[in-house]
Amino acid sequence: MSNTKKATETPRLVEKYSTRHAVMNYYLVLMFTVFPLFASNAYFNIRHDKYYFFIALTGVVIIAETVLIYFAYFGNKKDSSSEMTVSNGGLTKKLSFTDWAMLALLVVCVISTLFSKQTTDALFGSLNGRNNGLVLIAFYVGIYFVITRCYYYMEYVFVALAAGSAVVYLLSVLNFCYIDPLGMYAQLDAKTIEDFTSTIGNKNLMSSFICVMLPVVITMSVHTKKTKFRIIYLLSSALGFMALMTADSDSGILGIGVFIVVMLIWYSRKISRLKRYFLCLTVMLASAKILRFFTFILTQSFDCKTKEIDEFQKLFVESDIGFVLIGIAAVITGVLYIIDNKKPTLTLSRAVPIVLGSLFAAAVIAILSAVVYFSCFDTETELGGFASILRFDEHWGTHRGFMWIKLFEIFGDFSFFQKLFGTGPDTFFYAFAPYFTELSKFGDTSTNAAHNEYLNYLITIGAAGLIAYLSVVGGAIVRAVKKSFSNQLSIVCVSAVICYSVQAVVNIAQPITTPLFILFVALTEAVSRRNTGYAELI
Template structure:
């Protein structure tokens, strides 16, 4: 090989390394610094994180663009050697569905009666076309120019442990950051850590717990396994002490779906039992803390209170740890371990999930159609869908769907305009009995249905689902991807009752980008 050829190859390698390092910095900024970014307590926390994300995407785009112009010969070579068929072939369903989602948002904005508001989202929560476009730019920058690093998830957990610890101390009314000093007492429990609203906080922590639990399950080196276990325990405490019902949806998704991945061998079943035993132990510990500290803590006023108030909880905890201890002792005495993989238990658990879903649907029917509300005791408040359900979410959803039914056929397809939900419902819900203003649906999918229409929400759901399917397919070759898949699932499930905000949502998008990046790398190796 000639010296000129060697120099050329090294230059291209250096350029590639420079680009991937820029992406590394961008990933760290969003996963680690972004959750902690605060400027003026909770007064402008949404604006602070929104501008942080804008600045991060614009800066990384600018740096990469400048580096491309500096290497103009490389651009010329790319243009002249461009192969359209190969380019299109590498586009995944996830890529295509995202492009359709963004194109729908563009058309929706252009056709909206409120173009300015649709573009900036200033009448909502800043989730207009501009922010959606930034999500799209970041997605293609990361998935095309990045290189997946195993330590991404480690730094994500490490940084967000700080968020969790601040949330835990807020539960104890310590207010270490002094963010609540000027707030009235009745509002203090609604805001926590460096995130703000407890619903958004638990959306983020739900993803943290999912990543920690999966990494704990798949890790073989005991020191690293211990680290992930500690992260998981802190995450459980933070999630439950967040005092938001959104948390139980994330946990239901995690505990319900994780066995489909873990139950392929005995080690996976044992790890799952440890996770469950740890979760109930954390709840029992919080119950003891509440009894001892009384007024010094906020207390549990959510779905978790049903578990906390169960008198036999301590025996469940003791029983689980006793089974796990016996299992470890038996394995130690046996010495020789033959842990063959078998999907039988996965199929059994899948059947259990199907039965649970059928029972749940029947219970909903029994409560809301047959009127058997009192039959379900403390759960009736979660099962009966009326205007008061979910802190008036029932009222918002009912009015939202009534507004949607009045849309023209075109509006039903492309929506009223990104993040114009508040404008849509303004006249219909003004002077409502709750005295509230609704600028979001508190349901990401209904929100998208009204703002970007049937095409928009369908393409968004396909975007999420196609990534999950891709991640599951390659998890055998890289189990770490399942941690990202579970985080995205946990976010997507709680999104049925939560807001789409540029606080927790950018974290989900970034994790999805990294998961898709890893999927692409695995496929390229196979080619």
């Protein structure tokens, strides 16, 4: 019987690691290590520095990979048919939903640019904007298709990511204590020093960076088979949580908070995964207390100062509740390790993630219902510190409420064509200019972003552009979830996509952290294209 099966079974084709794979992995290593740290002149022009770094490096890789693909596919037809019909779906595999959505996004942005009143700004990125012009979007699309066709999993890329992001995190922690080893603060005033950190930029951008990189190292600490790599991931996770505390931005808390809950639900059935998840959680919670001890030594022994953090972060760093959370996480971790040692194949009931998911959904609905109630029906009750969360008005979210309310007025006044295609990529400054006088009552004379990526896209590239963008992100997430049961790397890559997408509700697209997000959208799709899983690799 077995001999008959072997005789009739078609051997599975295994893709060989080639030059194009090596080029792609070296590119990813540079983007995960050098790119976040690159700054030519402290914080001055840091956005432009990273923009040109990304454009230059990505341009070279797109050209190189195009040449390599051409010779691999057309150079030797006999060999290429076996090489290209490989486990990653091959170059000739039909376009996926996400592929089509990415192409649609590019087409919409081209139309939006051509018909924009500020065509040059829409093409190259406005001097009053965030460098998010058509050129940058085109490079996003280009590298997406190159990665999805040329990626080959090698764990050293993720180890490099963990190490590179750890350096960024460490600099953020040192900057929190006004320790400036790179001399980034030398020419800055006191207010700017309070807001800027590490080699990323202001605290919101640092939170955005954390929301891309930290989920990846957390999930890799769960899935890797190599203990020495798990230690690196855990150390990076610890420094990442410290940086999240010092970044002092609600967007980071929102993104990582949702990620933590989603991963708890995802890992809740399999004890072997759940134990490592709680181990990482314990390490991160403990790191907040290490941060407190570190700052205590500096302030008491060396008469140093530290920056301020919000009350929520103080809950983990300064409050005794932090010790309680560490104790609970540590006990759960220990129990799970004991259970897994005795019953290594134990899988919990399907009811567990369903119950946890239902509780999470109920909590989200309850919060949204409270926001609607206190914003629309009860606007008088004093909410104290919760007012900034539960009462949406012009002052909500550091006057994000004012901007979002006005945005819908702007969109309502658009022509039908503008409703579809917007005012042009990166032209938010011009669209919002009529409201700058009113904005001044909040202390700002102008703004070039909605501080909500989705509303920003609605204004700049219209409803068609927003739908295309949501289709790219949603398509990558849905396909990754479907593949993740047989393909563990899917959940690693999509974790960054989910976390960034959540924080984007209150943050900004820019060439400092958004390129890293696009890389993970591409990696998520690249992994999903495979016909076989990565279960044997991590």
